[in-house]
Amino acid sequence: xxxxxxxLQVSAxxxxxxxxxxxxxxxxxxxxxxxxxxCEVRALLPGFPAIMAGVQQAEAVGQFTLPWGETxxxxxxxxxxxxxxxxxxxxxxxxxxxxxxxxxxxxxxxRQPYADNHRRFAALGWGAAHLARGLDAAWQPQLVHxxxxxxxxxHACLRFSPGPRVxxxxxxxxxxxxxxxxxxxxxxxxxPQEAWQVDGVEFYGQLSFMKAGLVYADRITTVSPTxxxxxxxxxxxxxxxxxLRARRDVLSGxxxxxxxxxxxxxxxxxxxxxxxxxxxxxxxxxxxxxQEEAGLAVRRDAPLFAVVSRLxxxxxxxxxxxxxxxxxxxxxxxxxxxxxxxxxERAFAHAAQSRxxxxxxxxxxxxxxxxxxxxxxxxxxxxxxFEPCGLTQMYGLLYGxxxxxxxxxxxxxxxxxxxxxxxxxxxxxxxxxADFTDAAFRHAVRRALALYAQxxxxxxxxxxxxxxxxxxxxxxxxxxxxxDAALVAAA
Ligand code: ADP
Numbered sequence: 001x002x003x004x005x006x007x008l009q010v011s012a013x014x015x016x017x018x019x020x021x022x023x024x025x026x027x028x029x030x031x032x033x034x035x036x037x038x039c040e041v042r043a044l045l046p047g048f049p050a051i052m053a054g055v056q057q058a059e060a061v062g063q064f065t066l067p068w069g070e071t072x073x074x075x076x077x078x079x080x081x082x083x084x085x086x087x088x089x090x091x092x093x094x095x096x097x098x099x100x101x102x103x104x105x106x107x108x109x110x111r112q113p114y115a116d117n118h119r120r121f122a123a124l125g126w127g128a129a130h131l132a133r134g135l136d137a138a139w140q141p142q143l144v145h146x147x148x149x150x151x152x153x154x155h156a157c158l159r160f161s162p163g164p165r166v167x168x169x170x171x172x173x174x175x176x177x178x179x180x181x182x183x184x185x186x187x188x189x190x191x192p193q194e195a196w197q198v199d200g201v202e203f204y205g206q207l208s209f210m211k212a213g214l215v216y217a218d219r220i221t222t223v224s225p226t227x228x229x230x231x232x233x234x235x236x237x238x239x240x241x242x243x244l245r246a247r248r249d250v251l252s253g254x255x256x257x258x259x260x261x262x263x264x265x266x267x268x269x270x271x272x273x274x275x276x277x278x279x280x281x282x283x284x285x286x287x288x289x290x291q292e293e294a295g296l297a298v299r300r301d302a303p304l305f306a307v308v309s310r311l312x313x314x315x316x317x318x319x320x321x322x323x324x325x326x327x328x329x330x331x332x333x334x335x336x337x338x339x340x341x342x343x344x345e346r347a348f349a350h351a352a353q354s355r356x357x358x359x360x361x362x363x364x365x366x367x368x369x370x371x372x373x374x375x376x377x378x379x380x381x382x383x384x385x386f387e388p389c390g391l392t393q394m395y396g397l398l399y400g401x402x403x404x405x406x407x408x409x410x411x412x413x414x415x416x417x418x419x420x421x422x423x424x425x426x427x428x429x430x431x432x433x434a435d436f437t438d439a440a441f442r443h444a445v446r447r448a449l450a451l452y453a454q455x456x457x458x459x460x461x462x463x464x465x466x467x468x469x470x471x472x473x474x475x476x477x478x479x480x481x482x483x484d485a486a487l488v489a490a491a
Contacts, residue, residue, distance in 0.1 A: 004040040005483060008091075008141035010128045012105060012121070012150035014043055015262075017054040017079065019367070020104065021310060022256070022391045023148055023173045026223070029259035030479070031088050033472035037480040042139065044091045044131060046124055046150075047075070047099045051092060056080050058092065062135040066123055067190025070097060074127060074135060084261035091136070093127045118181040121209060122189040125153030132158055132166040143483055144168040149179030152213035153189060156201055159216045160192055167490035169482055170217035172210070174388050175231050175238050176314060179209030204239065214243055218486040220251045221479070223389035224410030228253030236386055250489075254479060255413055256389045257472030258398060263371075265399050265466075270371035275400075277466035280459075283375065283400055290376025293369075294360040296333050303332040303452040305445075306377035306401060308370045308392050311340030311348075316383035316406060319441040321347050324359060326442045330449040334359045337366060337373055374399035379448055383433075383441055387411045393430070397465035402458075403430040404448050414470075418451055418461050429465040 013019055015028030031041035045051050052058075055077035063073045073094040081087035093099070098120045107113055114120065128151070134140045144166060146154045155168050186196055186207045195201050201212045214220060222228050228251055230236040232244045244251060262268075265283070266276040272289040275282030284300060291298045305327055309315045320334070321344075327334050336348050336359075345363055352361040362369060374380065380396030382405045389410030393403035397414070405411040411432075418428035431451065433444035452458050 002038070004035070004038050005480075006139065006142045007034065007039045007041045007483065008128060008131055008144045009041050009043045009147070010124060010144060010151040010154050011043065011147040012046060012124070014045055014051075014079075017045070018048055018050040018105065020106075020365075022389065025259065025391055026173065026256055027147060029257065029472055030476070032085055033257065033476035034479060035086075036473065037476040039480060039483070042089045042091060042141070044124070044128055045093070046105070046120065047092045047094045047096070048105045049100060049102065052094075054079065055090060055092060060094075061091075061138070062130070064126065064130045064135065066119070066126060068119065068188055070095065072123055072127065074131070076136060089139075091127070091131060093123060095123060098123055117179070118185040118189060118207065118209075121150045121179060122153050124150060125155075125157040125212075126190065128154035129157035129161045133161060133163045141166065143486060145479075145483075146170045146213055146217070148173045149177055149210040149213070152179060152209035152211070153191075153201075154213075155216035156191055156195055156212040160195060165490050167218045167486040168216070169219045169221060169479075169486050170213035172213075172220065172222040172231065172388070175210070175222075175236070175240060176386070178203075178211070178238065178240075181207045181209075183207060211240065211243070214240060214247065218250065218489045219482050220244075220247060221254050221482055222251070223253070224255050224413045225253035226412045227388045227409040230386070230409060252478070252482060254475050254482070255410060256391060256394075257475045258391070258394050258470040260471055263395050263398060265375055268371055268375065270368045271375040272372065277400075277463050280400060280462070286372065286375040287377070290335070290372055291333070293372070294335050294362070295357070296335065296360050297357040299333075301331070303330075303379065303449060304377045305332055305334045305379045305381055305404070305448075306373045307334075307336040307338060307381050308373055309338045309382075311338040311344040313341065314385055314387075316385050316436065316441075317344050317348075319383045319436070319438060320381055321351065322438040323441050323445050324351050324355070326445045328355055328358045330446065332445075332449060335362075335373060335377065336360070337362045337364075337369055339364050374401050377401040378452060379404050379431075382406070382411055383444075384408060384411065385436055390414070394470050397429060397468050398470060400462045400466050402448070402451075402462055402465060404444055405430060405432055406436065407432050407434045418447075418457070423457055423460065426460060426464055428461045429468065430461070
């Protein structure tokens with residue numbers, strides 16, 4: 001048998017240790033999926049409080065000094081196995097001065113990015129490079145896989161640190177967050193002057209961590225085929241579309257999977273009743289319980305629309321706000337779980353106050369409640385302005401909460417619009433609309449209400465969605481192929 005390929009995964013989040021969005025779900029699911037594709041993955045993480053608290057058997061394997069003189073201890077640790085998943089070996093950067101802060105890993109209590117974020121994530125990059133160069137004598141990666149801008153600098157650190165070349169792959173989960181810093185920070189991060197150029201980390205006179213990943217990785221991936229195209233256009237390239245077009249031969253879109261050990265209504269320990277595509281009666285119990293818990297009228301016949309989301313501009317929630325009247329007049333209900341932008345929070349709070357029993361809002365982040373929402377709702381709304389992959393529409397599919405989505409990014413790749421043709425050939429899985437306008441969203445809601453009112457068509461769409469194969473198996477094989485290509489490129 002051939003030896004597994006040793007891969008160091010580098011990210012800022014990893015479910016179940018720390019999660020603010022889809023990145024954590026992906027980082028948490030990939031190692032086990034990649035094991036089946038012949039990889040031995042270890043994950044490198046910053047020592048945020050939640051991560052330090054969640055790991056076991058942490059012991060120091062070495063240390064290194066950052067360009068500004070601070071010393072970081074590298075701990076090897078274990079994320080214990082659970083009933084559902086095997087254990088995972090981790091490296092954690094123990095640097096309390098950088099990471100030991102309560103709350104959100106990226107922002108302070110006023111929701112401002114930490115002023116030293118360039119240092120906090122340069123440390124992650126240098127940690128990856130030191131491990132690739134053999135900091136842990138017992139385990140040396142053959143390839144480094146970085147995720148999003150937090151890990152972007154790792155690719156530059158690898159390229160500019162002495163020693164044999166270790167190939168790397170960089171995955172873009174969201175090009176909108178780029179890790180851009182004032183030019184004067186460049187001196188801090190410890191890269192040689194030659195990295196400060198248009199074909200390096202310089203981005204319109206600033207330092208860009210995202211660009212470091214895009215320039216110096218051997219292969220680039222993003223999280224859906226459609227998004228891989230979109231980011232090569234000026235509309236969605238956030239100033240990096242030219243670079244992405246220039247590197248299109250090494251760029252691929254690999255659709256995220258769903259971790260079915262976590263997201264499966266037939267075995268989910270967080271929901272009220274189990275059910276599956278063939279036996280959906282349990283879902284009615286989940287719905288009644290959810291309506292009760294959320295303070296909505298307990299009505300079986302009222303189509304229940306749900307949003308589980310970061311409340312940001314990206315997610316198109318102004319369309320939902322405008323569409324509330326259409327939902328309520330059509331006999332529907334709306335439940336929102338999320339947190340983020342204060343104005344969006346306030347607008348939903350106002351809507352919930354003025355329509356008690358029909359509209360409900362839960363502010364905050366609540367993993368267990370999210371599971372109960374997918375299990376109890378009829379529709380999952382994801383009307384995003386842009387959406388690299390999107391996970392909630394996939395959870396909606398598997399839980400029979402029919403997704404209503406905009407045809408963009410991974411949403412376009414995962415949901416099939418219900419029309420006469422797709423209903424006839426049983427491929428319909430949701431409602432898809434194109435234009436980012438209030439009118440287009442309202443029309444989509446009306447189509448959703450009409451679908452719900454036709455029990456046979458409704459049941460068919462719901463069931464087809466629940467039967468989708470969204471597992472990580474295929475994606476892991478594709479990542480493995482990208483790894484192999486990176487190894488060849490770097491040889
Ligand atoms: P993004 O990464 O842009 O936030 P995704 O759809 O890819 O969007 O992933 C979002 C993940 O975060 C999903 O697992 C979703 O269930 C979860 N999530 C978002 N907001 C909340 C919340 N307020 N409470 C619980 N889970 C949430």
